[in-house]
Amino acid sequence: MQFNQLVKRSAFEWEIPPTGNMRVPAIIYASEELIKQMDDKVAEQAMNVASLPGIVGASYAMPDAHWGYGFPIGGVAAFDPDEDGVISVGGVGFDISCGVRTICTGLQRQHIDAVKRVLSENLCISIPAGVGSTGSLHLTKHDMDAMLLGGARWALERGYGRPEDLSRIEEHGCMQGAKPQAVSIRAKKRQLHEMGTLGSGNHYLEVQEIKKIFNKTIAAAFGLVEGDILVSIHCGSRGLGHQIGTDFLREMVVSAAQHNIRLPDRELACAPIKSRLGKDYLGAIRAGINCALANRQILTHLTRNVFKQLLPEASMDLLYDVSHNTCKLEQHFIDGRQREVYVHRKGATRAFGPGHADIPEALRSVGQPVLIGGSMGTASYILAGASDNEHRSFSSACHGAGRAMSRHAASKRWRGRDVVSELEERGIIIRSPTYRGVAEEAPGAYKDISIVVDVAEQVGLAKKVARLEPLICIKG
Amino acid sequence: MFKMSFEHHKASTPDASSWEHFEHQADIGVRGLSYTLAGAFEQAALAMIGGITDPKAVVCRRQIELSCEAPDVELLLTEWLNLLVYEMAVRKMLFGCFELMIKDNHLKAKIWGEPINRRRHQPAVEIKGATFTELKVAQQPDGRWLAQCVVDA
Numbered sequence: 001m002q003f004n005q006l007v008k009r010s011a012f013e014w015e016i017p018p019t020g021n022m023r024v025p026a027i028i029y030a031s032e033e034l035i036k037q038m039d040d041k042v043a044e045q046a047m048n049v050a051s052l053p054g055i056v057g058a059s060y061a062m063p064d065a066h067w068g069y070g071f072p073i074g075g076v077a078a079f080d081p082d083e084d085g086v087i088s089v090g091g092v093g094f095d096i097s098c099g100v101r102t103i104c105t106g107l108q109r110q111h112i113d114a115v116k117r118v119l120s121e122n123l124c125i126s127i128p129a130g131v132g133s134t135g136s137l138h139l140t141k142h143d144m145d146a147m148l149l150g151g152a153r154w155a156l157e158r159g160y161g162r163p164e165d166l167s168r169i170e171e172h173g174c175m176q177g178a179k180p181q182a183v184s185i186r187a188k189k190r191q192l193h194e195m196g197t198l199g200s201g202n203h204y205l206e207v208q209e210i211k212k213i214f215n216k217t218i219a220a221a222f223g224l225v226e227g228d229i230l231v232s233i234h235c236g237s238r239g240l241g242h243q244i245g246t247d248f249l250r251e252m253v254v255s256a257a258q259h260n261i262r263l264p265d266r267e268l269a270c271a272p273i274k275s276r277l278g279k280d281y282l283g284a285i286r287a288g289i290n291c292a293l294a295n296r297q298i299l300t301h302l303t304r305n306v307f308k309q310l311l312p313e314a315s316m317d318l319l320y321d322v323s324h325n326t327c328k329l330e331q332h333f334i335d336g337r338q339r340e341v342y343v344h345r346k347g348a349t350r351a352f353g354p355g356h357a358d359i360p361e362a363l364r365s366v367g368q369p370v371l372i373g374g375s376m377g378t379a380s381y382i383l384a385g386a387s388d389n390e391h392r393s394f395s396s397a398c399h400g401a402g403r404a405m406s407r408h409a410a411s412k413r414w415r416g417r418d419v420v421s422e423l424e425e426r427g428i429i430i431r432s433p434t435y436r437g438v439a440e441e442a443p444g445a446y447k448d449i450s451i452v453v454d455v456a457e458q459v460g461l462a463k464k465v466a467r468l469e470p471l472i473c474i475k476g
Numbered sequence: 477m478f479k480m481s482f483e484h485h486k487a488s489t490p491d492a493s494s495w496e497h498f499e500h501q502a503d504i505g506v507r508g509l510s511y512t513l514a515g516a517f518e519q520a521a522l523a524m525i526g527g528i529t530d531p532k533a534v535v536c537r538r539q540i541e542l543s544c545e546a547p548d549v550e551l552l553l554t555e556w557l558n559l560l561v562y563e564m565a566v567r568k569m570l571f572g573c574f575e576l577m578i579k580d581n582h583l584k585a586k587i588w589g590e591p592i593n594r595r596r597h598q599p600a601v602e603i604k605g606a607t608f609t610e611l612k613v614a615q616q617p618d619g620r621w622l623a624q625c626v627v628d629a
Binding site for chain 1: 497499500501502503504527528529547551554555558561562565566568592594598599600601602604605606607608609611626628629
């Protein structure tokens with residue numbers, strides 16, 4: 001990205017003042033090094049978002065921002081419904097409620113080393129992953145609507161998980177206000193056989209070791225100890241969410257003129273929050289969020305079963321489940337007053353600071369866990385929402401490393417077999433049905449996640465708590 | 477199925493039509509080129525399949541007929557690719573041969589493919605949807621039609 005359009009506000013904060021149709025400034029949180037790596041499209045997209053009706057505060061880009069669709073990936077923006085604010089498909093993305101859930105096993109490295117290979121094989125067999133995979137659960141029409149209303153609670157009622165899981169999931173496992181009737185027949189059909197599946201691409205299930213604790217107080221509250229083993233699951237709302245995105249993107253593009261909305265980019269397709277279309281999309285997103293929560297709940301159950309067979313002493317307590325592709329109604333202090341706004345986070349993680357009422361009581365004093373996924377050969381991080389991040393980003397932080405090169409370029413540079421062998425030599429077992437997929441997800445295809453989380457901490461979005469490194473990775 | 481008298485566009489020679497991927501940092505840019513609009517759409521579909529597997533590895537043994545429409549030709553491209561994404565998802569199939577007719581922003585297609593064979597196809601990634609990013613359908617100075625967009629993978 002060129003520096004000439006940016007005004008440096010601090011070492012890690014860059015502003016693009018309003019010009020043209022921009023209603024608010026665009027603010028990018030990044031180091032000089034990250035700015036150099038960012039595509040110019042990030043600035044262009046953040047500026048486009050700043051021009052949408054009803055936007056408040058600023059259009060933000062997180063340290064891992066990269067070129068997305070409509071919004072940059074790593075984009076955050078809030079809209080006031082009382083000021084003709086909009087809700088945008090481009091602000092949520094195709095994979096509604098894609099997110100990360102982390103489970104504390106209560107085990108240490110030596111427990112895993114004793115069974116590592118067979119554990120990887122059993123996880124590979126038990127976790128449906130990759131293109132064309134189906135789950136063992138097949139939904140009826142009635143089940144589908146119940147799942148879309150109930151989320152992880154629905155899964156729990158069917159025996160997937162433990163009651164105490166719910167308090168460790170955003171929205172207590174069930175997003176209120178879902179409208180299954182706003183979800184198309186096509187979207188529901190895509191999901192009939194995909195419950196409890198991981199997906200493909202950058203989605204994964206990893207067995208990880210805590211290699212470093214940065215903040216002992218917060219780590220203690222989270223129950224994290226150096227050397228402990230965790231399991232993290234990264235996936236979303238599967239085919240249902242993808243189809244909701246497709247359906248509403250088309251409808252909002254076609255109807256934008258009727259709502260007197262001039263779209264700077266068709267991918268920013270949006271509708272007034274108070275319009276019929278806006279309300280339907282919100283209801284569909286909330287159904288998609290429940291689908292993702294149910295999906296991760298089922299995958300948790302399958303994972304626990306595998307551990308129970310091999311390592312019955314594993315506790316497998318849920319640390320937290322948080323999404324990074326959502327639009328949610330939240331209260332924030334903006335322009336001197338408390339306002340209810342719809343916060344879009346596209347490839348950005350909600351990161352409520354200490355004391356927020358929506359954080360589980362046991363964790364409330366230290367802040368919400370922010371789960372940051374890495375690539376399969378590098379680190380992942382657990383952060384905690386910083387106490388004064390509301391005015392910086394509507395309490396949001398980064399979500400991952402972000403790609404440094406395209407899938408096409410990665411598959412030209414690496415061979416999947418070589419990537420698997422090299423990682424095996426480093427003690428990381430990769431299980432995937434596709435070598436080409438592994439090549440496209442090679443660790444070198446991603447940016448250095450450590451720089452991203454360092455900036456997130458230095459700018460005051462979230463605090464670093466723990467660094468995790470993979471031992472086993474199940475890829476789709 | 478093909479009751480309307482559409483002009484049937486088909487690529488005339490192998491080198492007149494082609495597909496390629498173009499750079500997009502997060503996902504896959506798909507581009508089809510052909511001397512006909514329908515041919516460019518066929519090639520764009522091959523490019524999208526090429527993001528998943530080698531299209532030549534897909535055995536075209538089962539035929540399906542599809543149709544869609546849109547307010548303009550660019551939206552028709554995303555509609556067409558999204559229809560394929562949907563059919564691949566619900567049928568658990570991959571497609572490798574396409575025959576299209578396009579008239580007045582209406583598209584009818586015969587497509588051929590087979591069930592996904594993970595060992596043989598080695599599918600790299602599932603496509604979530606076709607986007608409006610870098611969306612363009614236009615005739616080029618050399619007379620060929622270009623049909624392109626980024627697909628979310």
